[in-house]
Amino acid sequence: MNCEATKCQCGCDQETDQQKYEKIAEIIAKYKNQAGSLIQVLHAAQNIYGYLPLELQRFIAAGMDKPLAEVSGVITFYSFFSTQPKGKHTIRVCMGTACYVRGGKKLVDRLEDILKVQVGETTEDRKYTLDIARCIGACGLAPAMMIDDVVYKQVNPDKLETILAKY
Template sequence: MTVKLSEDKMYETLAQVISDYDANEDNLIQVLHMAQVIFGCIPVEVQKYISREMDMPYSRVSGVVSFYSFFSTQPKGEYMISVCLGTACYVRGGKKVLEKIKEMTGIEVGETSEDGLFSLQVMRCIGACGLAPAIMINDKVYKQLNPTKVEKILGTYMKGDAVNVENN
């Protein structure tokens, strides 16, 4: 069971992290990693707080957050859908798979569904080229997809029965 901290407690914890790293600019990436763990993402308000507390320009903090793909300014969904659009997946129908996912979830790439269930991202390769097109949902790979298979898979996640999704 995860305990949700109050916003005040999250900022208090972040202040301690910044102190532990001596508010040193060389430790910005470590502080940002911890901020993302504490808050679940690094929204603008948190970036500005880090900027003030570490006495560095906001543009520096924002630049690091926007440069690295592992930092997020938006909360992520329970299920991260990663659609491969590498060459093999793209030519074998990856774009149609992506369109079906967008249709079913109501989100665009980089967004999280309003219910917090899904986030959507595109990847250039997930290492399943011989099984294209492929997607990953969290750490589970689904292969040789088409829009009909995607509908079945996502439907199962939407019903809360992700444990019983077959992997082709």
């Protein structure tokens, strides 16, 4: 990363890790004494940091005065939480019934091949995270997939590389 520890030198709007941790600490302070607020804190922390690595889990556990295993137990229970860094773009292939029968699985297989990752993983260059979605409500466009907020309809596996080239 081209950022210094305390202040970002590259001119971008990105915050440094330290700034992110400070923000998370504020959230912890706010929720610390509220019973049942761990999930809110984890949501906020994931929004700020992008994902929830072990070190951040330790930080939250210490701050919330909860055992680390409890924090990690909650994180692994909910599929929304991620312990792996997310890529710059998230690809979600729809695996709802309509998309599935129209070849959604073939899209996943091909993407796994092209990106050299399994579902749920992120490419080495942190560009893409490959995920599946359970019906994005575009059944008439099956098989469909989303890259970030953009929906691609009737995707042909052979066209995937062309689509990815746009990013």
